[in-house]
Amino acid sequence: MDSIENSKLLKLEAHLRSRIRGQDHVLPRIISLLKRGQLGLTKLNRPRGSFLFLGPTGVGKTETTIAFTDFIFGEDKLFRFDMSEYQTQESLGVLLGGKLGERGTLALACDRSRCGTLLFDEIEKAHTRVLDIFLQILDAARVTMANGETLDLSGFYIVFTTNIGGADLLNLQHSTFATMERHVLARAQQAMRPELFARITEKLVFNRLGYDHQLEIAQLLLNGELKFLREKGYELHPDKTVLPFVVQRGFHPKLGARPMRDAVEKLIGDAVAADLLAEGVSRGKLILNEMENAFTVVHPNGDH
Numbered sequence: 111m112d113s114i115e116n117s118k119l120l121k122l123e124a125h126l127r128s129r130i131r132g133q134d135h136v137l138p139r140i141i142s143l144l145k146r147g148q149l150g151l152t153k154l155n156r157p158r159g160s161f162l163f164l165g166p167t168g169v170g171k172t173e174t175t176i177a178f179t180d181f182i183f184g185e186d187k188l189f190r191f192d193m194s195e196y197q198t199q200e201s202l203g204v205l206l207g208g209k210l211g212e213r214g215t216l217a218l219a220c221d222r223s224r225c226g227t228l229l230f231d232e233i234e235k236a237h238t239r240v241l242d243i244f245l246q247i248l249d250a251a252r253v254t255m256a257n258g259e260t261l262d263l264s265g266f267y268i269v270f271t272t273n274i275g276g277a278d279l280l281n282l283q284h285s286t287f288a289t290m291e292r293h294v295l296a297r298a299q300q301a302m303r304p305e306l307f308a309r310i311t312e313k314l315v316f317n318r319l320g321y322d323h324q325l326e327i328a329q330l331l332l333n334g335e336l337k338f339l340r341e342k343g344y345e346l347h348p349d350k351t352v353l354p355f356v357v358q359r360g361f362h363p364k365l366g367a368r369p370m371r372d373a374v375e376k377l378i379g380d381a382v383a384a385d386l387l388a389e390g391v392s393r394g395k396l397i398l399n400e401m402e403n404a405f406t407v408v409h410p411n412g413d414h
């Protein structure tokens with residue numbers, strides 16, 4: 111690892127903190143394992159590091175995985191496997207390929223890259239034979255495909271996510287986070303195969319998002335959208351009605367912040383489209399505000 115790589119690694123924390131809100135309790139442990147993984151300090155013939163992310167839906171588990179993978183490896187190095195598609199015995203063939211020809215989804219990922227992150231979402235849904243494969247991956251970073259070929263996964267981080275206990279978190283509204291964390295970890299340990307649970311290096315419970323963090327996430331997504339429009343020559347300044355309305359439309363108790371990005375794009379897109387159709391090309395400072403459950407674009411000087 112050269113010094114450029116080292117100085118980049120020192121910026122990992124700032125990068126994750128700029129993208130992920132309300133999960134400050136898990137970031138240090140994620141960063142610590144990633145640093146050790148990148149510096150070659152984790153065990154030989156194992157994946158670079160393994161994580162189990164627990165907690166409610168839409169609170170940043172996938173977003174965190176995308177953020178660190180992009181930062182460390184660059185884009186398109188995250189390979190995602192939705193375990194709801196691997197619930198049957200036959201799904202083993204999808205993962206590991208056929209005896210003759212036909213490559214499995216794991217081999218296809220390895221064909222594209224020797225390093226990156228393998229994300230296995232909702233592992234509680236995977237067939238037990240698929241879980242056996244996870245044990246091989248965690249133990250030896252090697253998987254034998256149906257055609258006899260062996261894949262070397264030692265260049266990858268492995269992230270598992272599970273919803274086990276996540277719904278309980280929403281019901282334990284009034285408990286401290288430490289209590290909820292203990293509860294979710296205990297539930298996961300019971301529900302998962304113990305040997306699988308034991309082999310995962312970092313098991314981290316993500317927290318529900320409080321209102322302040324919901325606002326911060328709305329701000330992040332809003333900034334992205336405003337930047338996109340600015341590059342198209344459209345300068346919008348949201349007033350104070352905008353953020354709370356984005357949260358009202360984009361945050362859902364059961365889905366977390368999942369609907370937020372679409373809400374931002376649709377609300378602002380509709381307002382801009384209406385303005386362009388009415389006014390033609392708009393220049394100068396335009397104000398975005400919320401009125402009667404929609405965003406509108408206001409021309410402060412009446413000019414356009």
Ligand SMILES: Nc1ncnc2c1ncn2[C@@H]1O[C@H](COP(=O)(O)OP(=O)(O)O)[C@@H](O)[C@H]1O
Nearest residue numbers: 129130131167168169170171172173327367368
């Ligand atoms: N803690 C967070 N910080 C920043 N953005 C978040 C956070 N949680 C959720 N989001 C937003 O919500 C979307 C869905 O979150 P995601 O990470 O996919 O949820 P999950 O925890 O179910 O994997 C993300 O794409 C991101 O825009």
Ligand SMILES: [Mg+2]
Nearest residue numbers: 171172231271
């Ligand atoms: Mg997810």
